[in-house]
Amino acid sequence: MDAQLKILDIHEVPLVCRGCDARHNGVCSTLTPHQLTELNKHSQRKAVEAGTELIGQGQQVHSYSNILKGVVKLSKIMADGRQQIVGLQFAPDFMGRPFHGESLMAAEAATDTELCVLPRKILERMISESSELGSRLHNQALTELDEARDWMLTLGRKSAREKVASLLVLVAAHADPDRLGDCAFELPLSRADIADFLGLTIETVSRQMTKLRKDGLIHIENNRQVYVPDLDKLAVTAGGD
């Protein structure tokens, strides 16, 4: 938790990106200069290392964040300890939910992560002032809903092999959105995290990774570095579509 704090120029970061249709070059905000000044005054840059808990399940949420760098995992935990990762937030996503004060899940940094923390009250006032900002957040919520439902199909109906392939395709898409054909990236998740995301055990994940490797669909180095020679082929073994 060695948080290094400093005032951030809000111009440098996108505010709500996942829900926007267009690609942005690091700027997504449509705030007024006055609003920007205010956010600059009150928002804080925060760097945390992998494994840091950002929000505990059932905890009250007093702030929203832009993820500047890294990957955050959202997970639900049952009373007996069983865990399911229910979403991944990649930079430059916005994290948090207006109107919903209490968190129904935990948020934890999957990798070393940098955040821009925005105070809840100020942001909510800006939402009520700007319908553009509100509709962007609405849009992001709908996008996340689509993604959650896609993942429900993966969890409910796919085999272990298809699940692992689906995860690799998902990460590849975020690492290099426009890349066709081959693609290389670093896995932001441990085997244990992958298992919790796919509803599998560590052992099964490991076995399926090995099989995909032996089938020539992926190459792995140092457990985390993945190279996919043919992304289409991998997508097909992920269940097509």
Next chain:
Amino acid sequence: MDAQLKILDIHEVPLVCRGCDARHNGVCSTLTPHQLTELNKHSQRKAVEAGTELIGQGQQVHSYSNILKGVVKLSKIMADGRQQIVGLQFAPDFMGRPFHGESLMAAEAATDTELCVLPRKILERMISESSELGSRLHNQALTELDEARDWMLTLGRKSAREKVASLLVLVAAHADPDRLGDCAFELPLSRADIADFLGLTIETVSRQMTKLRKDGLIHIENNRQVYVPDLDKLAVTAGGD
């Protein structure tokens, strides 16, 4: 598809309920009289029987609907026919999604259903005029996101017995939200639908229902009529919490 159409008084129906905090007595709308008149002129009442397809996967969506009566299932289908139900909409839910034109899943009436169909363009104009309406829809999206993520935990980490119990608890909650202790309701889903919602096969669903019955947790009549003597006990076997 024997749709019977007639002009509906929009005052009679709630517009967006799931996302609202308060309970409403059948009226949820905050539209102006002028907006109500316009909706009255353009919205249509539609009655369909169980099994009717409302929106096909990949189809363009030109209207939104309020569900007046019945249950609608939302599902994703893979190329090889595997299916996953990714959400249930109970009356008086609003169905549809602003800004997202194309449907990424199919919607089908699970029971005999009555809808109030609102033209897309008119509703979207009203959303842009009324921030209250927009924020209610935003709220509903967030609620659905929470529900989808809860279900991801069910799909990924629960046993067949827990899954079936979870479904029964879910339906019970919608049938009779305030009921404590015991509770009776009619299942809006066939065994096949339940299997598709839980990521199981029909046979497994049937076996688990039988076990729950033999364990005294539920009573079943005519396959669809369910009586739960102790809802808390059922919730515990659904995985607690």
Next chain:
DNA sequence: TAGCGACTTTGACTTGAATCAAGCATGAGA
């Protein structure tokens, strides 16, 4: 009221993923 069809249950068997249990790397610290 017999017969058909759709839906559900039940049984026997198979299988994919979980569990249990060693081993293998890699990196940090002594």
Next chain:
DNA sequence: TCTCATGCTTGATTCAAGTCAAAGTCGCTA
């Protein structure tokens, strides 16, 4: 350089859920 911890892989075995097959139930229509 050795040890220890952590994370990953691999193998043997078990078990929960899937598959295949048959029979039961109900409502509908002729």
